[in-house]
Amino acid sequence: MVESAATTGSRVAAIDAxxxxxMLFVCLSHxxxxxxxxxxxxxxxxxxxxxxxxxxxxLVSGCLLGFFSVTRRxxxxxxxxxxxxxxxxxxxxxxxxILVAHVALAGGVWRALHWAFIxxxxxxxxxxxxxxxxRASAGARAVAAAxxxxxxxxxxLVWRPTSPLGRVIEETxxxxxxxxxxHWYADVFPLVPWVAIFLLGTCFGDRLARLPAGDRPARTAxxxxxxxxxxxxxxxxxxxxxxLARAGVARVALNHGFFSPFRKLxxxxxxxxxxxxxxxxxxxxxxxxxxxxxxxxxxxxxxxxGRNSLVAFMTGYFVYFTxxxxxxxxxxxxxxxxxxxxxxxxxxxxxxxxxxxxNRHLTLKVPLAMRHALxxxxxxxxxxx
Numbered sequence: 001m002v003e004s005a006a007t008t009g010s011r012v013a014a015i016d017a018x019x020x021x022x023m024l025f026v027c028l029s030h031x032x033x034x035x036x037x038x039x040x041x042x043x044x045x046x047x048x049x050x051x052x053x054x055x056x057x058x059l060v061s062g063c064l065l066g067f068f069s070v071t072r073r074x075x076x077x078x079x080x081x082x083x084x085x086x087x088x089x090x091x092x093x094x095x096x097x098i099l100v101a102h103v104a105l106a107g108g109v110w111r112a113l114h115w116a117f118i119x120x121x122x123x124x125x126x127x128x129x130x131x132x133x134x135r136a137s138a139g140a141r142a143v144a145a146a147x148x149x150x151x152x153x154x155x156x157l158v159w160r161p162t163s164p165l166g167r168v169i170e171e172t173x174x175x176x177x178x179x180x181x182x183h184w185y186a187d188v189f190p191l192v193p194w195v196a197i198f199l200l201g202t203c204f205g206d207r208l209a210r211l212p213a214g215d216r217p218a219r220t221a222x223x224x225x226x227x228x229x230x231x232x233x234x235x236x237x238x239x240x241x242x243x244l245a246r247a248g249v250a251r252v253a254l255n256h257g258f259f260s261p262f263r264k265l266x267x268x269x270x271x272x273x274x275x276x277x278x279x280x281x282x283x284x285x286x287x288x289x290x291x292x293x294x295x296x297x298x299x300x301x302x303x304x305x306g307r308n309s310l311v312a313f314m315t316g317y318f319v320y321f322t323x324x325x326x327x328x329x330x331x332x333x334x335x336x337x338x339x340x341x342x343x344x345x346x347x348x349x350x351x352x353x354x355x356x357x358x359n360r361h362l363t364l365k366v367p368l369a370m371r372h373a374l375x376x377x378x379x380x381x382x383x384x385x
Contacts, residue, residue, distance in 0.1 A: 014286035020302030025053035030320035056279025062201020070209035077380040080130040085363035087126030101317035121194035134378035148196035175266025223284035230277030237270040
């Protein structure tokens with residue numbers, strides 16, 4: 001989530017731009033939550049549209065790691081440590097900053113502590129993902145992703161912990177869809193299914209990196225095929241759910257939104273397939289349109305947001321969940337202009353950050369014990385040896 005602009009020579013610009021596009025959908029989601037809904041305006045259209053953000057960002061971020069696992073294979077041990085440092089930053093300093101930004105919306109520090117953000121899931125992905133990528137082939141990772149995702153839904157549908165601690169563990173790992181609702185969290189991105197989505201993205205990045213760097217049509221076609229496969233799976237899952245509903249079977253899964261393309265927390269198979277497919281379609285379009293002379297500034301802006309996504313995300317939290325909440329801006333027919341202004345603020349901060357190269361500071365030193373553990377798990381010699 002915090003790669004440096006200095007690494008652009010060994011990466012695909014369209015991947016950064018796709019992550020930047022996901023950040024725009026994040027802005028739309030947060031604006032709809034704190035402005036449209038709070039002013040009793042229709043917001044379902046914006047919430048539905050912005051659902052593309054999370055699966056797109058996780059898939060494309062995983063894609064970037066998978067890409068690095070091929071293009072940086074000789075120095076991948078350093079990549080493992082670099083990602084670990086960023087993951088530690090996200091789970092500590094980054095989380096504290098986002099928590100502070102969330103206090104106004106949540107209604108106090110204690111209530112803000114009852115939210116688990118997508119950055120928590122990303123932090124875990126950055127810690128465990130590189131070691132898994134180093135050890136396992138793309139095919140093995142695809143199987144692992146499917147198993148983890150399936151297990152997460154198995155526990156959501158079957159596990160009924162009665163103790164408070166058991167409920168918190170279930171909600172943290174698998175999701176809040178138990179019939180009793182959430183016990184601790186007001187909102188939670190469960191770790192296991194989102195790690196699975198990230199791992200699936202690494203498989204796509206691996207395949208993308210193995211195509212010739214100059215073969216843009218082949219890379220475009222690969223992204224388009226993945227997008228089409230995702231969308232077909234999403235449509236099939238949704239139709240299967242409709243058929244089961246008419247037949248009156250699989251009620252537990254239906255009640256939990258397993259077949260719904262709009263079940264985000266925890267992410268349903270249909271949701272990941274439909275919105276992830278849209279995200280991969282965005283990536284395919286950005287790959288295809290790279291030679292175009294039109295809209296180069298827009299592509300450049302998306303790349304800046306993608307390279308500096310953590311700063312953009314944290315800035316957006318303060319803009320939407322602190323500034324707009326505290327200001328309590330009432331309805332105005334010029335609200336689209338207000339949204340554009342908020343996006344401009346987020347972008348300008350990301351642009352300033354990008355130009356300073358300060359992304360290198362968004363990390364923590366990895367403890368020696370963790371370095372050795374990562375080396376053992378990944379099967380790589382520690383960096384610097």
